[in-house]
Amino acid sequence: MSLKVSVYDTKPYDREHLLASENADKIEWRFLEFRLTDETAQSATGSDVVCVFVNDKIDRACMTSLKNQGVRLIALRCAGFNNVDLQAAKELSISVVRVPAYSPNAVAEHTVGLLLAVNRKLHRAYNRVREQNFSLRGLVGFDLAHKTVGIIGTGRIGKVTAKIFRGFDCNVIAFDEYPSPEWASSNGIEYVSMESLLKQSDIISLHTPLNKATHHLLNDTTLALTKPGVTIVNTSRGKLIDTSSLIRFLKSGHVGGVALDVYEEEEGIFFEDLSGEILQDDELALLLTFPNVLLTAHQAFLTEEALSEIARVTTTNIIRLASQEPFLEDTTL
Ligand code: NAI
Numbered sequence: 001m002s003l004k005v006s007v008y009d010t011k012p013y014d015r016e017h018l019l020a021s022e023n024a025d026k027i028e029w030r031f032l033e034f035r036l037t038d039e040t041a042q043s044a045t046g047s048d049v050v051c052v053f054v055n056d057k058i059d060r061a062c063m064t065s066l067k068n069q070g071v072r073l074i075a076l077r078c079a080g081f082n083n084v085d086l087q088a089a090k091e092l093s094i095s096v097v098r099v100p101a102y103s104p105n106a107v108a109e110h111t112v113g114l115l116l117a118v119n120r121k122l123h124r125a126y127n128r129v130r131e132q133n134f135s136l137r138g139l140v141g142f143d144l145a146h147k148t149v150g151i152i153g154t155g156r157i158g159k160v161t162a163k164i165f166r167g168f169d170c171n172v173i174a175f176d177e178y179p180s181p182e183w184a185s186s187n188g189i190e191y192v193s194m195e196s197l198l199k200q201s202d203i204i205s206l207h208t209p210l211n212k213a214t215h216h217l218l219n220d221t222t223l224a225l226t227k228p229g230v231t232i233v234n235t236s237r238g239k240l241i242d243t244s245s246l247i248r249f250l251k252s253g254h255v256g257g258v259a260l261d262v263y264e265e266e267e268g269i270f271f272e273d274l275s276g277e278i279l280q281d282d283e284l285a286l287l288l289t290f291p292n293v294l295l296t297a298h299q300a301f302l303t304e305e306a307l308s309e310i311a312r313v314t315t316t317n318i319i320r321l322a323s324q325e326p327f328l329e330d331t332t333l
Helices: 012-020 060-068 086-091 104-120 122-130 156-167 181-186 194-200 220-225 243-251 282-287 304-322
Strands: 003-007 027-031 049-052 073-076 095-097 148-152 171-175 203-206 230-234 255-260 293-295
Touching (some): 060 086, 086 095, 104 122, 104 203, 104 293, 243 255, 243 282
Parallel strands (some): 049 073, 148 171
């Protein structure tokens, strides 16, 4: 008998890649466009598995509701899992799997792409040229070569990002709770303290997961230590940055540029077409007015390769639940 899987927050590309993956025909899919939360959990009735993404919210109340409906597995089609109450899952004996490394390159390349765009003001140049405004006024950037890039978090994505920056001839320094000294020395990268990284870096790029220790990692205190004119890139999780502090430091001119693929309050906003609606988030609205802030809506993962890998790992784990085989290595939380 095939397993029933409810896929939440489904977008056309999720559906396309999940259905194209090997063994997809052995699964009974139900694609839902809304997010899974405590309020919508009732919709999982009859499902063995729920497949969720970054902005679904599986807290204890939601998890209890899923358990009552017979859900046995939560399959995250992403790497981050800050939106899932793992303790509740353990207590309720619901398995949780994720896709730990679908394509670090996808996220790292987007990180560097955003940095290049905000530095060389490509977002502004693109709009100007379309208006036949060929003036270069205000578009001065800086060479990346010989600048100091601080990578906070040298896991899968941080490591690829650091190597790309080395390719630009940048001086790359890093901070991680669990450093990888061999990797660093073989790539010409130096681990320093967090304080030293904040003080030395011309560019700071965040690559840690969101947890209690990293929540608001960049705040009034830490931003005050950064170099005047620093450029900040965040493609990890929005809550790593205290948005109100960031706005203060942007307004004072201390922070020279910001490139974000994630935003503290992105839930319910990112991934949706809200054009024509009144944006209710004042801080986001303000950020969008700054010429030196560039935002994308959590799309760093969005490559063909990453989507195919997410679908492969997710489908394989669902099939393994049915055949009572162990889940793929490193995917169980
Ligand atoms: P990873 O688990 O491979 O690496 C995370 C690194 O952060 C580890 O080396 C860990 O030791 C370090 N770390 C943890 N706590 C720390 C702390 N308090 N201070 C300093 N370092 C700390 O994770 P991965 O796969 O590299 O992902 C990094 C981030 O990227 C995650 O937040 C993930 O959610 C996000 N992400 C964003 C995507 C997007 O589309 N924008 C897509 C995929 C991941």
